[in-house]
Amino acid sequence: xxxxxxxxxxxxxxxxxxxxxxxxxxxxxxxxxxxxxxxxxxxxxxxxxxxxxxxxxxxxxxxxxxxxxxxxxxxxxxxxxxxxxxxxxxxxxxxxxxxxxxxxxxxxxxxxxxxxxxxxxxxxxxxxxxxxxxxxxxxxxxxxxxxxxxxxxxxxxxxxxxxxxxxxxxxxxxxxxxxxxxxxxxxxxxxxxxxxxxxxxxxxxxxxxxxxxxxxxxxxxxxxxxxxxxxxxxxxxxxxxxxxxxxxxxxxxxxxxxxxxxxxxxxxxxxxxxxxxxxxxxxxxxxxxxxxxxxxxxx
Numbered sequence: 001x002x003x004x005x006x007x008x009x010x011x012x013x014x015x016x017x018x019x020x021x022x023x024x025x026x027x028x029x030x031x032x033x034x035x036x037x038x039x040x041x042x043x044x045x046x047x048x049x050x051x052x053x054x055x056x057x058x059x060x061x062x063x064x065x066x067x068x069x070x071x072x073x074x075x076x077x078x079x080x081x082x083x084x085x086x087x088x089x090x091x092x093x094x095x096x097x098x099x100x101x102x103x104x105x106x107x108x109x110x111x112x113x114x115x116x117x118x119x120x121x122x123x124x125x126x127x128x129x130x131x132x133x134x135x136x137x138x139x140x141x142x143x144x145x146x147x148x149x150x151x152x153x154x155x156x157x158x159x160x161x162x163x164x165x166x167x168x169x170x171x172x173x174x175x176x177x178x179x180x181x182x183x184x185x186x187x188x189x190x191x192x193x194x195x196x197x198x199x200x201x202x203x204x205x206x207x208x209x210x211x212x213x214x215x216x217x218x219x220x221x222x223x224x225x226x227x228x229x230x231x232x233x234x235x236x237x238x239x240x241x242x243x244x245x246x247x248x249x250x251x252x253x254x255x256x257x258x259x260x261x262x263x264x265x266x267x268x269x270x271x272x273x274x275x276x277x278x279x280x281x282x283x284x285x286x287x288x289x290x291x292x293x294x295x296x297x298x299x
Contacts, residue, residue, distance in 0.1 A: 055108045058140045059133055074246050074262040078210045081249045081266065082178055083113060085208055089176045091116055096173055098122070100164070100200070102193065102209070104181035105129025110150045111137060117147035122164060126183070127154040155182075161196055161276070171200055171277030179209035187215050191233070198237040201271040202278050207239060213263040230267065238273030 086109070090097045097119040101107055105125035115121065121144070123130065130152055144150045157163040169175070177197050184190055190211065197207050216226045227243055234241035244266040274282065 055111060055137055055140065055142055058136045058142075059106050059108075074264060077246050077250050077253070077255075078180065078264065078266050080253055081244065082180060082208060082210070083109065084253075085206070085268065086176060086178060087113060087115075089206060090119055093174050096120065096170075098169060098173060098175035100124065100169070100175060100177040100197075102177070102179040102182040104183065106133040107181060108137070108142075110144055111142040115145045115148045117145075119145075119148045120168065121148065121150045122167060122169060123150065123152045124160060124164075124182075125152070125155055127156055130154070161199055164200065169200065171202055171275035172281055173202070175201055175205050177201060177205070177207045179207075179211070184212065184215070190215055194234070194237045194239075198239065198271070198273065199276040202275040203271055203273060205271045205275075206268060207271065208268040209266075211265045211267065213265050216265065226265070230265070234269050238271055239269040240272055241267055241269040243267050 086099060090099060095118065097116065099115075099119060100122045101109060101124065103123060103125045105123075105127075106129060107123065107125070110121045110123065134152075151167045153160060153163045153167060165171075177200070179193070182193070201207060213226070216229045230241050230243060246262065246264075246266060249266060
């Protein structure tokens with residue numbers, strides 16, 4: 001089974017401030033030995049098939065047993081689906097290519113995927129987990145593909161969108177954004193992320209990934225109404241969303257698997273609005289045109 005594996009979003013107890021965009025987004029106080037985010041990320045890495053992810057082994061403690069049981073199959077399907085969608089999309093972008101990954105800090109996609117040249121990959125994840133992972137990855141010689149750039153933005157940043165801009169992200173250019181493994185505490189925390197993504201992505205860009213189903217269950221308890229809940233949530237932020245069946249995703253990968261019960265939502269959403277940068281550019285251009293018109297009327 002030629003799949004790599006990542007962890008889906010999980011419940012982690014840490015505070016969240018949803019009063020302003022990106023203010024105090026998913027803050028976490030971490031320590032080296034008693035760090036729930038680090039433990040969860042290591043658990044995720046322990047689920048990765050080594051024949052597809054050569055870096056999985058370096059991210060877990062020695063003698064850790066790698067788990068490939070049936071309960072993890074949906075992780076394989078989701079990861080491979082997201083991998084393929086990311087690569088297909090960036091390979092159709094002209095010029096500079098922007099990829100934003102919301103992760104647990106141990107996402108090896110920047111290293112293991114064959115990114116085209118001129119790709120900038122932004123990782124948004126818990127700082128301490130990321131630093132722990134990057135040290136281990138560098139020790140085993142993991143490298144970003146040539147002519148690509150990899151930049152990290154701490155999840156604890158007071159304003160993630162501003163931090164991304166300082167790193168070079170441009171909302172006037174195409175991008176693709178993905179979420180998998182990012183620790184989430186509440187529905188409000190994901191709404192804050194969705195608001196951030198809505199401000200970053202220009203019209204036509206994709207946001208995809210995997211979410212814990214309990215996000216929907218906080219409002220709705222039936223599967224039949226999950227799609228309506230997703231539609232309303234994403235459309236309120238300018239996205240048209242499609243839920244992806246794990247069975248159909250497996251079939252599209254040429255696999256027929258009995259996935260069993262799982263509590264995750266696989267999705268692909270398209271931005272229908274202008275990004276904040278596009279809106280700012282439009283305002284500046286409109287002001288310039290208006291000033292030119294007034295100048296012509298004066299003459």
